[in-house]
Amino acid sequence: MSAVKHLPPAIKHLLTLRSPNLPPAPSTSKILGILKSTYHDAHSHGAVTGWLTLATCTLLTANVPSSVGQLYQFATRSNFEDPGTRLSVADAVNKAALMRESALKSCIFVGVPRTILSLAGLNVSLEDDVKARLRKESIRIPDAQNIDEIQERGRALWANIYRPHAEKLYKKLGSYHPDFIEFIIQAYGTVLAPLPGGSNVQGNLSRALGSVVGVACLRAEGGVGPQLTSHVFGLLKARDVDGMSEEDYWLASDEGTEWVIRTVDAILDVVKPELGRPAAQLRQ
Secondary structure: OOOOOOOOHHHHHHOOOOOOOOOOOOOHHHHHHHHHHHHHHHHHOOOHHHHHHHHHHHHHHOOOHHHHHHHHHHHHEOOOOOHHHEOOHHHHHHHHHHHHHHHHHHHHHHOHHHHHHHHHHHHOOOOHHHHHHOOOOOOOOOOOOOHHHHHHHHHHHHHHHHOOOHHHHHHHHHHHOHHHHHHHHHHHHHHHOOOOOHHHOOOOOOHHHHHHHHHHHHHHHOOOHHHHHHHHHHHHHHHHOOOOOHHHHHHOOHHHHHHHHHHHHHHHHHHOHHHOOOHHHHOO
């Protein structure tokens, strides 16, 4: 069997066509400007964790991985230009873990390739002491002992997001392909649903923040209106989950959910202005 070491010239040329490379990233000044304004707005609402989650997912979906790294630097430094102004290692690890988890959940909505690129963009921005303290071992490997729990977690999240149409939608998607709906349930149970252990699990996102991921990704993706609407309802329904934090409850409120959508739009207006009218016009 011969090894394939090089691409044939014709194939290599074909791969240069149809915009295979990353789109140009906005200037640092533009990125910092929108991060500052949206962060201060989030802070006024007590929604900084929701902001970091939605900003990560918006930049990932817009496919500007270098800006994901800049987001981490902005979120962990009092002076973006000065690495010496970084927060404590514990605080930096917490924010990096939250961003990693947000990116992981994003792959359910916008796929693996952009998730890889954005995780790489984040990783190159992480300091060595932060990398050393981030979790190294997977806690999502299915086995005979946990597979039933994963399925149950996935079905419970599905029911919570899509009620009162959960069963009808389950059957509808199953009719398209019998394995499709089970793949979704497993993905919900393994990746999208909060992991058991709550805040004791590094980077664990709450039920409400998981819906923020879905709303941010689908809003930034565009062209998927029915799915966006479903996950907006999912965020609104997160207000009924027991044990919510004050921030989660606000994010799941009518006001908070509207804020999530508008904040995603504000970031998109900078990183992908061609996608639509400026957010200011949408408010009129």
